Amino acid sequence: MTFEDLKKSMRENQPDADLELVELAYEYAKEAHEGQTRVSGEPYITHPLATAYKLSQLHLDQTTIIAGLLHDVPEDTERTVEDLAEHFGEEIAFLVEGITKLGTIKYRGIDRFAENLRKMFVAMAEDMRVIFIKFADRIHNLETLDSLPVVKQQRIARESIDIYAAIGERLSMGRLKDQLEDLSFPYAYPKEYEWLKGIVKHTRPGKKKMMQDFMKVVEKVFKESDVNIQELYGRVKRDFSLYKKLIKPKYNNDVDKIHDIVAIRVIVPEIRDCYHVLGLIHQNWKPMPERFKDYIAQPKLNGYQSLHSVVFTNTGQPIEFQIRTQNMHEIAEYGIAAHFHYKEKGSGKPTLSPEAEVWLEQLQRIQEEIKENAQFIETLKLDMFSHRIFVFTPKGDVIDLPDGANSIDFAYHIHTDVGNHCGGSKVNNKLTSLDHKLQSGDVVDIIIDKKRTSPSEDWLDIVQTHTAREKIKAAIRKRQQGIITRLLYRD
Numbered sequence: 493m494t495f496e497d498l499k500k501s502m503r504e505n506q507p508d509a510d511l512e513l514v515e516l517a518y519e520y521a522k523e524a525h526e527g528q529t530r531v532s533g534e535p536y537i538t539h540p541l542a543t544a545y546k547l548s549q550l551h552l553d554q555t556t557i558i559a560g561l562l563h564d565v566p567e568d569t570e571r572t573v574e575d576l577a578e579h580f581g582e583e584i585a586f587l588v589e590g591i592t593k594l595g596t597i598k599y600r601g602i603d604r605f606a607e608n609l610r611k612m613f614v615a616m617a618e619d620m621r622v623i624f625i626k627f628a629d630r631i632h633n634l635e636t637l638d639s640l641p642v643v644k645q646q647r648i649a650r651e652s653i654d655i656y657a658a659i660g661e662r663l664s665m666g667r668l669k670d671q672l673e674d675l676s677f678p679y680a681y682p683k684e685y686e687w688l689k690g691i692v693k694h695t696r697p698g699k700k701k702m703m704q705d706f707m708k709v710v711e712k713v714f715k716e717s718d719v720n721i722q723e724l725y726g727r728v729k730r731d732f733s734l735y736k737k738l739i740k741p742k743y744n745n746d747v748d749k750i751h752d753i754v755a756i757r758v759i760v761p762e763i764r765d766c767y768h769v770l771g772l773i774h775q776n777w778k779p780m781p782e783r784f785k786d787y788i789a790q791p792k793l794n795g796y797q798s799l800h801s802v803v804f805t806n807t808g809q810p811i812e813f814q815i816r817t818q819n820m821h822e823i824a825e826y827g828i829a830a831h832f833h834y835k836e837k838g839s840g841k842p843t844l845s846p847e848a849e850v851w852l853e854q855l856q857r858i859q860e861e862i863k864e865n866a867q868f869i870e871t872l873k874l875d876m877f878s879h880r881i882f883v884f885t886p887k888g889d890v891i892d893l894p895d896g897a898n899s900i901d902f903a904y905h906i907h908t909d910v911g912n913h914c915g916g917s918k919v920n921n922k923l924t925s926l927d928h929k930l931q932s933g934d935v936v937d938i939i940i941d942k943k944r945t946s947p948s949e950d951w952l953d954i955v956q957t958h959t960a961r962e963k964i965k966a967a968i969r970k971r972q973q974g975i976i977t978r979l980l981y982r983d
């Protein structure tokens with residue numbers, strides 16, 4: 493990978509980009525990282541370059557690509573975010589700062605905290621582009637994971653699956669999610685990976701052959717009909733996706749129960765063409781009972797849309813058809829990033845399903861922005877979590893609190909006893925007053941005062957959370973009852 497490769501990719505995918513500015517950023521990054529090497533021994537610049545290249549391939553804009561080139565400068569070199577702002581403007585500096593901030597989040601493999609960590613990741617990113625850069629960065633790190641010690645490999649690989657890929661899935665960025673999972677799988681779960689490889693070795697070649705033979709028949713049937721087909725191709729189920737399915741109780745590790753190891757994808761222009769093609773398929777090949785799913789009428793939570801139907805081929809083997817429009821396909825592969833595809837190809841705007849709201853309630857608002865404003869990405873802020881903050885315990889676990897919360901709220905959130913015995917607080921290793929407003933990313937360490945037996949009444953005026961207030965009231969009531977009891981039974 494050289495800078496020439498990036499330029500070539502950008503000429504294709506970002507034809508309007510200012511390549512001179514991109515080259516300036518490349519030279520700046522190269523100089524800043526001068527003398528640094530990757531663990532593999534390669535010059536450090538190969539990493540930001542590969543990151544930028546991936547962003548170009550995703551059809552993202554020039555600003556994002558430049559931020560990709562510069563993404564490790566403040567963290568690993570003498571040059572600061574302010575220097576970047578001076579040279580390349582506030583917007584690029586803001587994106588790079590976002591990536592640097594995300595670098596502090598670490599997943600220690602505790603499931604209980606994974607969901608909060610995912611939310612925190614998105615909240616701290618602030619801008620969708622920061623997530624894209626971070627994903628491209630991580631994918632390149634996974635591609636070069638071989639050079640790291642095994643313990644580190646496993647931590648990074650599991651974090652990539654549990655945090656990064658899970659976010660990718662919710663944001664409907666299938667292409668990135670797939671890469672993150674497949675690159676991580678052998679490092680995250682080596683034994684399971686070997687087991688799956690054994691299964692795949694025995695099943696995949698035969699299934700592929702069956703699919704190729706059947707495709708010829710399908711092509712002929714489609715040609716002789718009046719259906720409108722844009723693209724027809726076979727897809728093979730990916731390793732990690734197959735693994736996740738196999739271990740579900742429903743399949744009980746039995747590969748014969750899985751009917752989408754290979755599938756035929758049909759891309760059509762309009763929704764009505766989807767149903768038209770489906771009708772034609774069912775006329776020619778018997779569908780397997782209860783193996784038809786209409787994700788167009790009922791999209792998946794992340795907005796995924798397609799028609800899926802398992803049918804019996806002419807030789808009696810089951811195979812799945814997946815029918816969708818080009819628009820649905822782009823959304824499934826790229827999620828919000830698909831917007832750029834459409835902009836480049838000039839074929840309209842993507843629509844993100846409101847079903848995605850379950851996790852990102854305000855995705856719909858973003859959709860409105862997409863519709864209203866072609867330049868939406870420049871102002872796109874992930875403020876859906878702006879009313880929440882995410883802070884760490886000293887062990888690095890993430891606690892999710894409402895904006896404005898302080899150390900007392902934090903203490904009660906951990907445990908009632910921690911709250912009742914709260915004697916003080918250290919935020920980021922500094923002694924801090926209890927009413928100090930916490931910020932996302934703060935590390936909060938509650939100082940336990942064993943002599944304190946119940947909370948101070950003043951705390952009721954300070955706390956921001958309902959939980960903390962109720963727990964304080966309960967503790968005070970208990971104390972008062974104790975006093976009354978003692979008064980009543982004194983003689």
Ligand code: MN
Binds near residue numbers: 539563564629
């Ligand atoms: Mn990096």
